[in-house]
Amino acid sequence: MQQLPSQLLEKAVNEFAGLPGIGRKTALRLVLHLLRNTPEQVDSFAEALSRAKHEIKHCKTCHNISDTEICPICSNPKRDTTTICVVENIQDVMAIENTQQYAGLYHVLGGIISPMNGIGPNDIEIDSLIKRVACDGISEVILALASTMEGDTTNFYISRKLKDSNVRLSVIARGISVGDELEYTDEVTLGRSIINRTPLETI
Amino acid sequence: MQQLPSQLLEKAVNEFAGLPGIGRKTALRLVLHLLRNTPEQVDSFAEALSRAKHEIKHCKTCHNISDTEICPICSNPKRDTTTICVVENIQDVMAIENTQQYAGLYHVLGGIISPMNGIGPNDIEIDSLIKRVACDGISEVILALASTMEGDTTNFYISRKLKDSNVRLSVIARGISVGDELEYTDEVTLGRSIINRTPLETI
Incomplete structure (x- = not known):
């Protein structure tokens, strides 16, 4: 993809393109979408990210956010x-x-x-x-x-x-998903669901 | 999708989920990815967005960024x-x-x-x-x-x-794309490419 017409745009696009599953084209689309918002909305976006990083804690017991x-x-x-x-x-x-x-x-x-x-x-x-x-x-x-x-x-x-x-x-438990057909289930999963079969009354 | 365990996370996810083509699940994945970065990296991300909004100009002549x-x-x-x-x-x-x-x-x-x-x-x-x-x-x-x-x-x-x-x-010009097969081209496009045919030597 070609050089963008603005260094500032380039930097913002590069930051987005560093996220998983976001390529440069998508990054550009997202940044241009943000640029159409008001300055307050963009600042609120930026601040939400920054605060999330600085202020979110992890539970001392279970390490959940x-x-x-x-x-x-x-x-x-x-x-x-x-x-x-x-x-x-x-x-x-x-x-x-x-x-x-x-x-x-x-x-x-x-x-x-x-x-x-x-x-x-x-x-x-x-x-x-x-x-x-x-x-x-x-x-x-x-x-x-x-x-x-x-x-x-x-x-x-x-x-x-x-x-x-x-x-x-x-x-x-590993086994076939609820709603799945047997013929489309892979052998390993189907094998496991036979080995780990459960008595009928517990279902 | 269930309530997130943190208001700050919720806010950041909502901001991302407001972007085109990004749902709440993807937004959560992106925010959690960002949270694994260093505080400096996240601040740089936030700053790039904010600066892009506040400092990018539009060309006075052609309105390009x-x-x-x-x-x-x-x-x-x-x-x-x-x-x-x-x-x-x-x-x-x-x-x-x-x-x-x-x-x-x-x-x-x-x-x-x-x-x-x-x-x-x-x-x-x-x-x-x-x-x-x-x-x-x-x-x-x-x-x-x-x-x-x-x-x-x-x-x-x-x-x-x-x-x-x-x-x-x-x-x-509207016509069939370079590399396209005629049989897979829609009728309107193919019709246009016949009406707007060009003399052979200009190709």
Whole structure:
């Protein structure tokens, strides 16, 4: 793409183009859209970003994003404080909250063990999880990580670290999606859903 | 989508979700990506936007975006100052510049006549175009607008406004795209490319 007619525009476009999934053409479209707004609207956009970075906290207990030291989930007295669901990031927390099927606490790892990307167990919040399990009277840890090589590695690492504790460890079920046809499901998933079949009455 | 765990995050996500083609899920992904950057990087992002809005100028002659009063194209002595190419927005200027087939000047309308969207002739830079044609010794005006109802309306309006001037008016050619197969071209385009056929030697 050609040089833009303005250095200031160029800089703004480059900043947008550094975001994931946004190329230079889209970045230009977004910046030009913003430039059509009033100066106040653009400043409000810029300020929202800056404040988000400087003022958003992470919950000291579960590492979820929060405006307070302890997030609303951890400080909610109605939640089951004996269960921790381990997830990779805050989007996963929101996805599980959306199901309305889980009333326990979370632990956000902030990543997943991935030797290919240079992320080891010490780069994510595993130690603090082990500490929580040891001190906070946890009876079950649910591992809700992606069903990938990295997810399985992280599951394995955490299960090794927790093997001497009395905590019950579980992994979220893998199987065919609700509404899926068998013939379009891949073999590995279908195989897992046969191995992990559940008694009919529990469905 | 569920309420986010932080008001600050919510605000930043809402700002991003107001951009064209960006939904709340994508907005969240972008904001979380930004939050992983250093505070300096986020501030630089915010500042680039704010400065772009406050400091970018529009060329006084052609209304293209520019850091200076007169844009580099209008002030370039090597360009043909007797020809004006009329385009809708600055992306169109860049698209035509990329072809390296045009050495004249531009006139950026900043929109297109669209009664459906409440945009009339006075909302875009048509008067200043008429003034340029009358005063600046222009011999040809090339209308390079989209081949849509709005583009045709704008072409018609401009041609009416310029009919008493001595300027030569032309419209960019419509026909099948280079590399296209005839059988996959829509009838209107193919029809136009037959009506507007050109002598073989000019290709």
